[in-house]
Amino acid sequence: MTIAASTGRGRPATSEVVRRLPEILTIWVPLLLSAAHLIAFSLWTIWISFTPSTLVPVAGWVGLRNYSAVAASRNWQIALDNLLLFGSAFVLLSLATGLILAILLDQRIRGENLLRSIFLYPLAVSFVVTGTVWSWLLNPGLGIQKLVHDLGWTAFRFDWLIDRDMAIWTIVIAAIWQSSGFAMALFLAGLRSVDADLIKAAQIDGAGAIRMYRRVILPTLWPITITVIVIQLQFAISTFDLVRALTNGGPGIATQLPALVVYDLMFQRSLLGRGAAAAVLMLLILLAVLLPYAAWRYIQRRRAIHA
Amino acid sequence: MRDRTFAPSRILIYLIVSLVAAAWLAPLAVVVLNSLRANEEIAQGSMIGWPQHLAWSNYAAAWNGFCVAETCAGIRPYMLNSALVTIPATILSTLLGAIAGYAVSLWRFRGDSWIYGIVTLGIFLPQQMRLLPWTIVLRDTGLMNTLTGLVVIHTIQGLSFTTLFCRNYYVAIPQELIRAARIDGAGFFRIFWRIILPLSPPILVVTVIWQFTHIWNEFLYGVTFTTGQQQPVTAALIALSAGVADIPQHGVQSAAVMIAALPTLLIYLIGGKYFVRGLTAGAVK
Numbered sequence: 001m002t003i004a005a006s007t008g009r010g011r012p013a014t015s016e017v018v019r020r021l022p023e024i025l026t027i028w029v030p031l032l033l034s035a036a037h038l039i040a041f042s043l044w045t046i047w048i049s050f051t052p053s054t055l056v057p058v059a060g061w062v063g064l065r066n067y068s069a070v071a072a073s074r075n076w077q078i079a080l081d082n083l084l085l086f087g088s089a090f091v092l093l094s095l096a097t098g099l100i101l102a103i104l105l106d107q108r109i110r111g112e113n114l115l116r117s118i119f120l121y122p123l124a125v126s127f128v129v130t131g132t133v134w135s136w137l138l139n140p141g142l143g144i145q146k147l148v149h150d151l152g153w154t155a156f157r158f159d160w161l162i163d164r165d166m167a168i169w170t171i172v173i174a175a176i177w178q179s180s181g182f183a184m185a186l187f188l189a190g191l192r193s194v195d196a197d198l199i200k201a202a203q204i205d206g207a208g209a210i211r212m213y214r215r216v217i218l219p220t221l222w223p224i225t226i227t228v229i230v231i232q233l234q235f236a237i238s239t240f241d242l243v244r245a246l247t248n249g250g251p252g253i254a255t256q257l258p259a260l261v262v263y264d265l266m267f268q269r270s271l272l273g274r275g276a277a278a279a280v281l282m283l284l285i286l287l288a289v290l291l292p293y294a295a296w297r298y299i300q301r302r303r304a305i306h307a
Numbered sequence: 308m309r310d311r312t313f314a315p316s317r318i319l320i321y322l323i324v325s326l327v328a329a330a331w332l333a334p335l336a337v338v339v340l341n342s343l344r345a346n347e348e349i350a351q352g353s354m355i356g357w358p359q360h361l362a363w364s365n366y367a368a369a370w371n372g373f374c375v376a377e378t379c380a381g382i383r384p385y386m387l388n389s390a391l392v393t394i395p396a397t398i399l400s401t402l403l404g405a406i407a408g409y410a411v412s413l414w415r416f417r418g419d420s421w422i423y424g425i426v427t428l429g430i431f432l433p434q435q436m437r438l439l440p441w442t443i444v445l446r447d448t449g450l451m452n453t454l455t456g457l458v459v460i461h462t463i464q465g466l467s468f469t470t471l472f473c474r475n476y477y478v479a480i481p482q483e484l485i486r487a488a489r490i491d492g493a494g495f496f497r498i499f500w501r502i503i504l505p506l507s508p509p510i511l512v513v514t515v516i517w518q519f520t521h522i523w524n525e526f527l528y529g530v531t532f533t534t535g536q537q538q539p540v541t542a543a544l545i546a547l548s549a550g551v552a553d554i555p556q557h558g559v560q561s562a563a564v565m566i567a568a569l570p571t572l573l574i575y576l577i578g579g580k581y582f583v584r585g586l587t588a589g590a591v592k
Contacts, residue, residue, distance in 0.1 A: 023495040027410045030403040034466040035425040038432055041440035048439060057443070104324050107317070117579055118328045121335075124575035124582060126524030128541040129568045132548060133334045136341075136354045136557065146353035177331065185583055238433050241526040245545060262435045267531060272439060279435040290431055 042283075049276035057272055066277035075264070076278065079256040082168050083285075086257065087236040090175045091229055097176060098183025098228070099221075103213065105184070106191045116188070120181035127178070131245025134174040135161065138246075164254040167247055171239070171255060174246055179235065183228045190224040191217065223300070230293045237286050258282045341561035342366065349557045362558055369562035374550065382563045384536060385543035389523055390570075391454050392539055396461035397518040401511060403462070404469020409503045411470070412477040413485045414495060423474065429467030434527050437464075445532055452537050457529065461522045468521075469514050472588055476510035477503065509581075516578050517585035520571045540567045 017024070049067070052060045070076050101119055105112050122130060137143040140159035148156040160166035194217050202216045240259035247255040262282060266275030337355055342365055344358040371381035378384075410416065411423040441460060442451075450456030480503070488498050529539040538546070544567055547560065575582055 020495075026406060026495070027414070027416060030466055031407050031410075031422045031426055031470075033463055034429060034470075035422055037437070037440075037463055038425060038429050038467075041437045042432065044440050045436045057439070101324070101327065104320050107320055109317075109320060109324065115324055115328055118331050120579070120583060121572070121575055122331070123586065124520055124571045125568050126526065126541050126571070128524070128526050128544050129564050130334075132544060132560075132564055133338050135548075137334060137337060139354075142354045142557070144355065147355040150352055177334070181331075182586060186587060189587060234431070238435070240434075241541070244526070244530075245548075259433075259435060262438070263527075263531075266438060276439060279433070279438070282433050282435055286431065286433060 045276045046280055048272055049280045051273050053272040053276075055270045055272070062273070066273040067281070070261075070265075070274050070278045070281065073261075075253055075256055075261050076258070076281075078253055079258045079261045082255060082257055083237065086168055086171055086175075086239070087233060089169075089172045090236055091232045093172065094176045094180040094183050094232055095225065095228060097180040098185075099187050099225075101180065101184040102187035102191055105188055116181075116185070119184050122178040123181055125178075127241035128245045130174055130178050131242045134170065134177075135246045138170050138173070161247065162251055164251055167251060167255045171243055171246055174242060175236070175239070178242070179232065183232070186224050186228055187221060190221045194220050226293070226296070230289060233289045234286065237282065237289070258285070338561045338564055341557055342369075342565050344558050344561075346556045346558045350555065354557060365558045365562040366566070368559045369566055373547075373556065373559050373563075378536065382540060382543065382547075382566055385538055385540040386566065388454055388533075388537060389539040389541070389567075392457045392461065393519055393522045396458045396465060396522050397515055399458070399462045400465030400469050400518055401514045404466055404514060405473045405503075405507060405511065406499060407466065407470040408473025408475075408477050409499055410495075412474045413480060413482065413503070414498075423470065426467055427471050429464060430471065438527075438531060441528070441532065452533050454533075454537065456532055457539070460528055460532070461518075461525070465518050465522070468517065472514045472517070472585070473507075473510055475588065476507070480506060512578065512581045513585045513588065516574055516581050519574060520582065523571050 048057055050061055050063065051058060052062045052065075105115060109115075138158070138161040140146065140157075140162060145156060145158040148158070160170050198216055198220075199212065202212050207215065238259055239257055240263070243249060243255055243257055243260060249256045249260050258278065259282065262275055262278045264275075265271045265278055269275075340356065340358060341349060341354055343361045343363065344356065344365075345360075345362045348359055348362075349356070369382055371383045373379065373381055407426070411419045445451040445456045445460075448456075450459065484502060485498060488502060493501070524541060525539070526541040526545075529542040530545065533539070533542065544564065547563060
């Protein structure tokens with residue numbers, strides 16, 4: 001219902017607008033602030049990425065020079081490689097962990113609520129805390145390796161944190177620990193909403209437990225699976241705190257990720273143009289994930305309406 | 308497959324979930340135990356071990372004793388900073404989100420679905436796209452390096468989530484209820500106050516828990532827009548571990564980590580059900 005319709009005239013009278021001013025302001029000010037900051041901030045950052053700005057924003061046009069400089073830098077290339085490895089390993093492993101946990105919890109076991117709380121509690125803790133704690137556990141001179149050495153097995157090695165080639169896997173471990181519970185929660189909700197008649201019919205057909213899962217239950221979960229993948233990818237692309245606390249991008253720049261490169265360019269090297277270009281590149285990577293997902297969701301919804 | 312017999316397969320299930328649960332609890336257990344061990348004791352052995360005697364003094368030192376970046380007041384000022392940012396920003400963003408959600412779902416006005424669509428895009432827009440503009444805005448408004456600046460940021464950005472949560476909850480309220488109230492002469496605010504708010508506690512709890520957890524745990528804006536004594540506790544923890552690298556004080560550091568994690572952990576323990584509801588509500592956008 002519009003303002004015009006509620007006053008019963010073609011256009012609201014001025015006095016009517018004044019009377020309703022508090023209401024109009026309450027509705028529009030927060031929404032406009034939010035929408036305006038999203039649009040203006042995005043456009044401004046995109047604009048800066050085409051300017052020669054360094055320490056302060058300046059006008060000017062350098063075309064794609066900032067983008068090519070970022071893309072050519074070793075920092076960014078390593079960050080992209082890491083994102084690819086970290087993104088795929090983390091998403092696949094947390095998906096598998098979450099699904100297995102959900103299936104196990106779905107077996108009417110005792111203490112399900114307690115177990116669920118245990119698998120989900122890391123999500124309530126900040127990545128700074130998680131990263132700090134894992135940096136202790138994985139530090140060869142402090143954590144698991146030191147413990148095993150003290151117990152007598154001195155040949156034991158678990159020093160991924162200081163190993164250039166393996167350090168990215170420490171971030172995978174911490175990220176899986178932190179957010180597999182999320183996948184589990186969504187999968188469990190999906191398992192619980194599987195049509196009971198479907199299960200009964202399969203049971204009557206004599207399907208065993210494993211066959212039942214493979215043929216009847218799991219196929220109903222794939223929309224949830226896609227949602228989980230997209231959300232976990234979104235998390236992986238913007239990962240920052242966890243790496244800052246766990247490895248700070250090191251050893252050297254071995255665990256660099258795009259979000260760290262953006263921060264480094266903007267606030268440590270004061271190369272605003274390049275920092276903005278790196279941020280826009282991050283956005284493009286994110287859109288490469290989100291746009292197909294949005295299209296898929298749209299098609300699904302259309303189908304549901306027409307069905 | 309779904310019965311309570313104790314076949315070997317069920318024992319195996321219990322074994323696996325118990326082992327995974329133990330692995331999930333291990334980091335927490337390590338920090339709790341370390342927070343009660345003396346620094347020297349940890350230095351002699353590893354971070355993983357049982358306290359020989361309970362060093363409660365770690366908590367006192369962490370709270371108001373040890374030094375972060377040349378100021379020796381412990382973690383207390385930073386906890387206070389986090390509280391002073393998180394509590395107002397949570398209340399403001401939730402309240403404004405509830406009003407906005409009600410406006411776009413039930414009150415309806417020209418352009419409502421457009422503006423709602425744009426606002427919810429904020430859920431996806433990476434923070435990195437907003438870092439520089441916020442820097443300029445905070446500098447020009449004199450809010451750089453202030454807690455008020457962080458409250459403003461978290462309130463405006465939080466609106467994307469809170470509006471989404473509340474709108475998705477309010478669409479289930481029948482439109483006729485609002486129409487009838489309007490015919491009876493009730494206005495925007497009265498309908499919100501008398502009809503919408505009394506129906507809202509479930510979604511408000513979800514939203515408050517979500518916002519509190521996220522703002523408390525936020526790090527990037529804290530570390531970018533504040534320095535020294537103005538930093539929230541997440542940023543201070545990083546400064547702390549960088550500052551004590553020469554002489555590690557892992558007992559005290561563990562106590563500091565525990566204190567910093569405690570508010571959100573407590574909220575999770577008390578309102579876990581609502582926390583999970585927020586997680587899944589955010590997922591099924």
